Structures are given as structure tokens and as C-alpha cells.
Amino acid sequence: MNAFDALTWLGRWPFAFLAERNAADLARHLKAHGIARALVSPLDAAFAPEPGPSNRALFRAVRGVSALEAVPVINPALPDWRDQLQDCLDRAPVRLVRILPSYHRVALTGPAMAECVAMCRQQGVKLAIQVRLIDERHEHHAVSIRPPKVAVLARFLDAFPNEPVLLSGLLRTEAATLAAGRPQVRVDLAFVEWLETLRTTLAAVPARQVVFASHTPFLETAAAPAKFARARITPAAKRALLSGNLERFLSA
Amino acid sequence: MTVLDAHTHPHFREHQAGRAAADVFLREAGRYGIEHIVALGDVLAFGRSPNADQLRSINDDTLWLVKRHPEQVTGFCYLNPTLGERAVWQEVERCVAVPGIRGLKLEVANNARDACMRPVMKAAERYGLVVLQHAWNMTKIKQRSFHTDPEDAVLLARRFPNVRVIMAHLTGCGVRGVLAARGCDNLVVDTSGAAPEAGIVAYAVEKLGVHRVIYGSDAPIRDFAVAIARITGAGLGRDAERRILRDNARELLRLP
Structure with a gap:
């Protein structure tokens, strides 16, 4: 299948019995499912006081594992977000950074995000917005976390119509709404289903x-990969969705 | 491997496709080796608490499909228990007159704990019908006055130990739902619900035993390919996969 996966994670998650793998194990696991390469982000960054240590652990973990490409998490709600980003850029080639607005209470339409978008543009780094990590109905009972509203996401996207953005974790109808008329947007298929x-x-x-x-x-x-195995779309479209689109997005 | 899908809604009015969509749906199921489906009706077509006419309209679609494809389709009669005992019995008796109606479907008109469930379960007992009860963990949803939590579904099954109950939506019921279902031997859980969250199918098999987990997709809301991959990707082994994907439901529904 030779897929390029836009969304994988390394690290710990306190609210579910998830498989904990090191980078080499993750790469092997993905390969067994036809996924040749993957973007990987640090899961611990979701609840850590600041994402720096998780990002540094991620860079160390994927070193020498060519199938995995580190996508650090940046938290623009913290005063040191510029340093977070610069630290990542100093450590390794970074093509994409991930924002977790729900988990970090990031105001997508606020001034920090506007500045973050500008700094990423200057540095040649793309942005991924993680709309949801899990189904919000299944969040732990002690926490109250909801994905950003579609209208807020739309306002954010429309404020930066020339900035390429990857929206991760959208549902089917959200993907259709947010991608329509916004050619700068990419949507991933993780939660898209019908x-x-x-x-x-x-x-x-x-x-x-x-x-x-x-x-x-x-x-x-x-x-x-099951979504693709018997999908009735053209081979060219299949190839584009499996790997070409993501590669072009990152390389543009 | 052939598959029996215990949770589908082949008539779905979202795209106004009508009954013709059901044939397309069955062909799509066939591409994944699904030889038999349980058709539950387009249960939210008229909101969460349909009136008697709306209910009949939904069930008419199911009866039409069962008559058209008797070898491929088992139908469940959709009920709104809040319409009262007489309405429940009338609709059950109308539906069970059609061969291939093997169960009753309950959605979100009321909570499974409510007293209005009694005639539903009595009807199930009289006609030997399986009851498929929608369930979801209500910890975050806060709709328990009319929306069934897994603990409510289990209570229903315990109150009526002679009725076979399917607790729908393993993923929505989650770990707490699986734990609630332990020791309730007239209840099985179907594997439908939400995104294919990792580990929950294996967890259910570990805690309930492989005989109490049955495959359901919730298609067309979900993709057959993904729904089957929840099972085949769970690392259970071929025997357990066959049980979940086919044998358990076949035995539960007493299919040949």
C-alpha cells in the first residue's frame, strides 16, 4: 500500500489502554499495515505543563527511524511559544508543527495564533490543527474538553487564506464544510467515515x-488502510490520498 | 470469511435515496463478504420519539426489505415504548407476521430502565424476539432521562432474563459498559459505535468472553471496511474473529 500517514503518536495517554510503543516498534507496526512513512507527534504534550520536554523526547526517539518524521507540538497559549518553536527548529528539520487548541486552550482567532502563523510562514513550516484527539463523548469524566467549533475553525482559516493548514481529526461533515472553497486546507481521514x-x-x-x-x-x-482496500476510486486518486497529497503539502 | 452484520440501517433518508438505496447497500455489504444483515430501520428519521404513523413508516421499509431479500436480511421491528402498551403490541404483532422479523429495536425515546419497557420485553418473550437496545456511556452526554447508559441496558436484561438482549455500540459503552455487562449472560454487546477506537474489542473479549461479542457496523453511518477491521485488527485470532463476525449472531438470531 505504501501509505504516508499524516497522524500518529508516540507517548502515553492516561485515559485509555493504548499500546505503548517505542519509535522502532511503531514503525514496524505501521509497516505491517502498509504504512511506509508517518508523521508522528508527542502524546505527552497534550497534558504536560509545556510541550518542550515531550518534543525533545520525540526528536530523540525518532532519530535513526527513517520511517517516522517528527511533528512537534507547539502551545501558543503559553508565553514562551516562540522559544518552543525555535528550539524545535534548532534540533531537527521540521516541516510541520501541531497545535492542540482544545487541550491547550488556544484561541485560534487570537493574536498569538496570528503571530504563530506568521512565524511558521517565515520559517517555512506548515501548521496542523488537531481538532480532536478522541470522540468528545468519550473524554474522561473528570475533564471537559470539546473540539473547536466549526465556525471558529472557519474564521481562523479565512483569516489566513494563503496559509496551508492541515486539519486533523475532523468528522465527515466538518471536513466537507471546512474544505469547501478553501484550497489551502488539507483534511485527514482519521475520523472521516460513512x-x-x-x-x-x-x-x-x-x-x-x-x-x-x-x-x-x-x-x-x-x-x-481498510478504507482504501476495496474503495471504488481511481488508482490515481488512491495514490494521491495515500501519499502524494501529503508529500506535496509538506514540500510546497 | 463470511460475515453477519447485526447492526445496520439500510434505509437512510439523509440523501432521499428511498428504497432503491437499500439494494445498493446490500451490494456494498456483499463486497465485504457480508451475507446477512440485521436491518434496524432509519430510526431517527422523525426525531427521537416518533409517533405511531411515523413508526409504521419506518417499519414498512424494513418489512419491504425483508420480503424482498429474505435470505440476506433479518428485520427488527422499531418501537417507541412511550406510545403505550397497546401501541407496542399492535406494532409488534403487525411486524412479526412477516417471516424474517426476529427482533425489536429500541433507540432513544426513553431510557431502558423505564416502566414503559415492560410490554416491549413481554412481547419479546412471547414471540422469542431479540431486543437490540441502543446504549452509550452517559457520563459526558447528560441525557440519561431518555438515553440509555450501558448500566441501564444491563438492568433491562437482568429484569427479563428470558429475553436475549443486544447492547448496541461497544465503543460508545466503553470500558465501563463492558464491566457492567459482566455476568449478565442474556446480554451480548455489538461492536458498532463511533470511530474504531483501539483496544476496546479485545477488552470486551477478555472481560465477557468471545461468545458475548457480535459484529455490528452501524452502516451507512459507518463503513463496512472499517467496522470489520475493528475485529480483524484486534489481534484475536481466526477462531475468535469467525465467532464475532458470524457465528455468535447466527446463533443469537437462530438463523439456519
Whole structure:
């Protein structure tokens, strides 16, 4: 299958019995499901006081594991976010950084995000907005975390119409709404599902805006390639969704 | 491997496709080796508490499909218990007159703990029907006055030990739902619900035993491919996969 996965994680998650793998194990696990390469982010950053230590651990973990490309987490709600980003750029080649607005209470339409977008542009780094990590109905009872509203995401995207953004963890209808008329947006397939997921999705979202994602270890890895195995879309579209679109997005 | 899908909604009015969509749905199921489906109806077509006419309209679609594809489709009669005992019995008797109606479907008109469930369960007992009860963990949803938590579904099954109950949506019920279901032998859980969260199928098998977990997709809300991958990706082994994907439901529904 030779997929390029837009969304995987290394680290610990306190609220579910997720598989804990090191980088080499994750790469092997993904390869067994036809995923040749993957973007990987540090899970511990979701609840850590600041993401620096998790990012540094991630860079150390993926060193020498060519199938995994580090995507650090930046928290623009903290006063040192510029240092967080610069520290990552100083340590390794970074093509994408991930923002967790729900978990870090990041105001997507606030001044810090505007500055973050500008700094990423200057540094040649793309942005990924993690809309949800898990189904909000299944969050731990002691926490109250909800994904950003679609209208807020739309306002953010429309404020930066020329900035390429990857939206991760959208549901089917959210993906259709947010991708429509916004060619700068890419949406990943991790949570997108309906009967004949790919045909349904491509009826609503231009194929060039859709990328493969397994969301390992949160979701069953086998489910992501399963969407493609018997999908009735053209081989060219399949190739683009599996790897080409993400590579072009990162390289542009 | 052939598959029996215990949780589908082949008539889905979102795209106004009508009954023709059901044939497309069955063909799509066939591409994944799904030889038999349980059709539950488009249960939210008229909101969470349909009236008697709306209920009949939904069930008419199911009866039509069962008659059209008797080898491929088992139908469940959708009920709104809040319409009262007489309405429940009338609709059950209308539906069970059609061969291939093997169960009753309960959604979110009321909580499974409510007294209005008694005639539903009595009807299930009389006609030997399986009851599929929608369930979801209500810890975050806060709708328990009409929306069934897994603990409510288990209580229902315990109150009526002679009725076979399917607690829907393993992923929505979660770990707490699985633990609630332990020791309740007339209740099985179907594997539908939400995204394919890792580990929950294996957890259910570990805690309940492989005989109490049955495959359900919730298609078209979900993709057959993904729903099956929840099972085949769980690392259970071929025997357990066959049990969950086919044998358990076949035995539960007493299919040949």
C-alpha cells in the first residue's frame, strides 16, 4: 500500500489502554499495515505543563527511524511559544508543527495564533490543527474538553487564506464544510467515515485536499488502510490520498 | 470469511435515496463478504420519539426489505415504548407476521430502565424476539432521562432474563459498559459505535468472553471496511474473529 500517514503518536495517554510503543516498534507496526512513512507527534504534550520536554523526547526517539518524521507540538497559549518553536527548529528539520487548541486552550482567532502563523510562514513550516484527539463523548469524566467549533475553525482559516493548514481529526461533515472553497486546507481521514468513505468524501471534498491518517495508537491501525482496500476510486486518486497529497503539502 | 452484520440501517433518508438505496447497500455489504444483515430501520428519521404513523413508516421499509431479500436480511421491528402498551403490541404483532422479523429495536425515546419497557420485553418473550437496545456511556452526554447508559441496558436484561438482549455500540459503552455487562449472560454487546477506537474489542473479549461479542457496523453511518477491521485488527485470532463476525449472531438470531 505504501501509505504516508499524516497522524500518529508516540507517548502515553492516561485515559485509555493504548499500546505503548517505542519509535522502532511503531514503525514496524505501521509497516505491517502498509504504512511506509508517518508523521508522528508527542502524546505527552497534550497534558504536560509545556510541550518542550515531550518534543525533545520525540526528536530523540525518532532519530535513526527513517520511517517516522517528527511533528512537534507547539502551545501558543503559553508565553514562551516562540522559544518552543525555535528550539524545535534548532534540533531537527521540521516541516510541520501541531497545535492542540482544545487541550491547550488556544484561541485560534487570537493574536498569538496570528503571530504563530506568521512565524511558521517565515520559517517555512506548515501548521496542523488537531481538532480532536478522541470522540468528545468519550473524554474522561473528570475533564471537559470539546473540539473547536466549526465556525471558529472557519474564521481562523479565512483569516489566513494563503496559509496551508492541515486539519486533523475532523468528522465527515466538518471536513466537507471546512474544505469547501478553501484550497489551502488539507483534511485527514482519521475520523472521516460513512458507507464507502472515500467515494462519499471525494463527492464533497476535492481529492487533492484529502490525506491518509491512521491516528495510531488511538484508533485501530487496520481501519485506515481498510478504507482504501476495496474503495471504488481511481488508482490515481488512491495514490494521491495515500501519499502524494501529503508529500506535496509538506514540500510546497 | 463470511460475515453477519447485526447492526445496520439500510434505509437512510439523509440523501432521499428511498428504497432503491437499500439494494445498493446490500451490494456494498456483499463486497465485504457480508451475507446477512440485521436491518434496524432509519430510526431517527422523525426525531427521537416518533409517533405511531411515523413508526409504521419506518417499519414498512424494513418489512419491504425483508420480503424482498429474505435470505440476506433479518428485520427488527422499531418501537417507541412511550406510545403505550397497546401501541407496542399492535406494532409488534403487525411486524412479526412477516417471516424474517426476529427482533425489536429500541433507540432513544426513553431510557431502558423505564416502566414503559415492560410490554416491549413481554412481547419479546412471547414471540422469542431479540431486543437490540441502543446504549452509550452517559457520563459526558447528560441525557440519561431518555438515553440509555450501558448500566441501564444491563438492568433491562437482568429484569427479563428470558429475553436475549443486544447492547448496541461497544465503543460508545466503553470500558465501563463492558464491566457492567459482566455476568449478565442474556446480554451480548455489538461492536458498532463511533470511530474504531483501539483496544476496546479485545477488552470486551477478555472481560465477557468471545461468545458475548457480535459484529455490528452501524452502516451507512459507518463503513463496512472499517467496522470489520475493528475485529480483524484486534489481534484475536481466526477462531475468535469467525465467532464475532458470524457465528455468535447466527446463533443469537437462530438463523439456519
